[in-house]
Amino acid sequence: MRLRQFSMPLLAAALVGLTAPAAGAAGGNRPTPVGPRIVGGQPATEAYPFAASLQSRGGGHFCGAALIRPDWLLTARHCVQGDSPSNVQARIGSIDRTSGGTVKVAVRIVTHPASASDVAVVQLSSPVSYPPVAIAPSVPIGAPIRLLGWGATRDPNPGPPPAILQQLDTTVLPDSRCGTGGPQLCVGNVDGWRGACYGDSGGPAVLRAAGGWQLAGTTTGGTSAVCGQGPSIYMDAATHRGWIESVVGGSVPPPTDPPPGGSWAPYTAYAVGAVVTYGGTGYRALQAHTSVPGWEPPHTPALWQPL
Numbered sequence: 001m002r003l004r005q006f007s008m009p010l011l012a013a014a015l016v017g018l019t020a021p022a023a024g025a026a027g028g029n030r031p032t033p034v035g036p037r038i039v040g041g042q043p044a045t046e047a048y049p050f051a052a053s054l055q056s057r058g059g060g061h062f063c064g065a066a067l068i069r070p071d072w073l074l075t076a077r078h079c080v081q082g083d084s085p086s087n088v089q090a091r092i093g094s095i096d097r098t099s100g101g102t103v104k105v106a107v108r109i110v111t112h113p114a115s116a117s118d119v120a121v122v123q124l125s126s127p128v129s130y131p132p133v134a135i136a137p138s139v140p141i142g143a144p145i146r147l148l149g150w151g152a153t154r155d156p157n158p159g160p161p162p163a164i165l166q167q168l169d170t171t172v173l174p175d176s177r178c179g180t181g182g183p184q185l186c187v188g189n190v191d192g193w194r195g196a197c198y199g200d201s202g203g204p205a206v207l208r209a210a211g212g213w214q215l216a217g218t219t220t221g222g223t224s225a226v227c228g229q230g231p232s233i234y235m236d237a238a239t240h241r242g243w244i245e246s247v248v249g250g251s252v253p254p255p256t257d258p259p260p261g262g263s264w265a266p267y268t269a270y271a272v273g274a275v276v277t278y279g280g281t282g283y284r285a286l287q288a289h290t291s292v293p294g295w296e297p298p299h300t301p302a303l304w305q306p307l
Contacts, residue, residue: 064203
């Protein structure tokens, strides 16, 4: 099947106010329903502090990304290949790509050398105060996952992307459904018309674990001429874990389930309301997240409330 990538060229996004490129003719397919959502999705129901909007320095969104370290993002290679880091910024920690959260300028872009691996990492000018998302273990066929992105909400005639992050629940399909193999995940198009679209490239697909989220993959493209009318293709984050760690440094184990009421521990997925102890003080989690070193409860009041 034909792979169509979902990025918006950085320069075009800056010049035309984020108007997505028009798709090819729909042919005999029924029109994609029009609505205020990622083709068939809905506005974000959670904070997703690890979700990032990659933007031109003027604020024009062109791709998504996921925060995997306090100062590193994972995205699609085709989103940033050939771009100067100084021309790229990211808004992190807000579901609104136009306001809130933190904006950081990129200082380094590293792309995967293998042609089949459409992944890249972007280093930020300094760490941000949001919890990164942990990379999930291998994701089995049939696993429920959630797609996140600020991509176009309709196709053909996609128009400008939404300001608010969109989400869509779907499942992982066999590779044969996408005509692919190797380091990729084939992701279902719900009801035959819901799926990723322009501007969603590089954005995360996540799965729930222990009340938090883990990163399953990043958007690379689609298999149909019209967004959502065929499965989408995501790069498998677990497959690329070794390369990612070789660039950003440090081997991070998958998150584990926290012991009920136990001591705070790094690389652990905490649900909203989870109770831990740290330094002799009890804390309750204010939002679902995966802990990392440096994010101990006394230092992260946005995540933990003293008891």
